[in-house]
Amino acid sequence: MAFIGMCRKAYGRIAGWQSSKDWKDGDATYAGMVEVSRALMKGRSSAEQRAAVIQGFPQVPQWFRKLFPYSKWGAELNARITPAFFTWLVGPMQTQEAVADNGILQKSAVHIVRCRYLAESGCAGMCVNLCKAPVQTFFTVELGMPLTMKPNFEDYSCDMVFGLTPPPVDEDEGTLQQPCLQECSLAVFDGVQCHKLR
Numbered sequence: 350m351a352f353i354g355m356c357r358k359a360y361g362r363i364a365g366w367q368s369s370k371d372w373k374d375g376d377a378t379y380a381g382m383v384e385v386s387r388a389l390m391k392g393r394s395s396a397e398q399r400a401a402v403i404q405g406f407p408q409v410p411q412w413f414r415k416l417f418p419y420s421k422w423g424a425e426l427n428a429r430i431t432p433a434f435f436t437w438l439v440g441p442m443q444t445q446e447a448v449a450d451n452g453i454l455q456k457s458a459v460h461i462v463r464c465r466y467l468a469e470s471g472c473a474g475m476c477v478n479l480c481k482a483p484v485q486t487f488f489t490v491e492l493g494m495p496l497t498m499k500p501n502f503e504d505y506s507c508d509m510v511f512g513l514t515p516p517p518v519d520e521d522e523g524t525l526q527q528p529c530l531q532e533c534s535l536a537v538f539d540g541v542q543c544h545k546l547r
Contacts, residue, residue: 352437357382360479363401364389383469386479387535395478395546399518402483406491414493424449424457424512427494431459431509439507440465449512450495461507468505471532474545476500477524485515502527 354372361367366388370381390398417423432442439461447458467476481498488496488511497515499508519525529536529543537544 353378353382356438357385359405360385360389360402363405364391379465379469383466383475386470386475387472389479390474390535390545395474398474398478398545399482399486402479403486406483406487409491417493419493419495419512421449421451421453421455421457421512423494425455427496427511428457428459428509438466440468445508447508447510447513449510450514451512455512457511459509459511461509463505464500464507467500467502467507471530472535472545473502473524473527473530473533473543474535476502477518477527477546481524482518489515499523502530 353375357368357372357378360382364385366385368381368384368388370384371377372381389401393401428444432444436442441462443460443462444456445458445460446454446456449455449457464476466480470476477500481500485496485498488494495512495514497510497513499510501507515521525542525546527543527546528541529538529545533543535545
């Protein structure tokens with residue numbers, strides 16, 4: 350619950366607003382984090398939302414990438430430790446094999462069975478702008494660890510593949526053409542791309 354609270358505070362600082370939901374109840378604290386995420390989107394374009402979240406990530410010193418260059422071992426280590434550190438945020442996960450940039454099958458993928466953040470928000474824009482795109486950028490650009498995230502907007506699962514370089518956000522057809530989800534409180538059902546992804 351402490352990690353949820355920290356994430357909620359960080360998003361609140363960016364949004365300039367904080368939810369009134371309970372801080373001591375795990376489910377309520379998480380719901381508060383989602384409310385704050387929604388507030389962060391207001392008045393910002395999709396690019397501005399992504400940039401705001403990225404600014405909230407820690408700064409990685411230049412020497413880090415030199416000391417820890419990309420390796421198959423590093424990608425597989427990231428896949429092994431992700432379930433231990435991020436289950437609180439997205440729910441149960443399983444480490445799996447996937448094909449990385451080098452064309453080799455390696456155990457550097459993480460399958461999120463049902464993403465808690467996506468399910469709780471019910472919002473494609475929040476998934477892409479406040480999670481997928483910023484996290485991919487942080488790992489790929491800042492840490493030098495290519496990461497591609499592939500959310501499934503039908504069953505709310507998600508595949509994270511360490512060692513696979515993501516396409517530019519504006520070329521990621523798998524998410525860009527996603528319409529609003531039925532469960533989203535911000536939805537505009539015009540039969541085309543989610544308005545929060547435009």
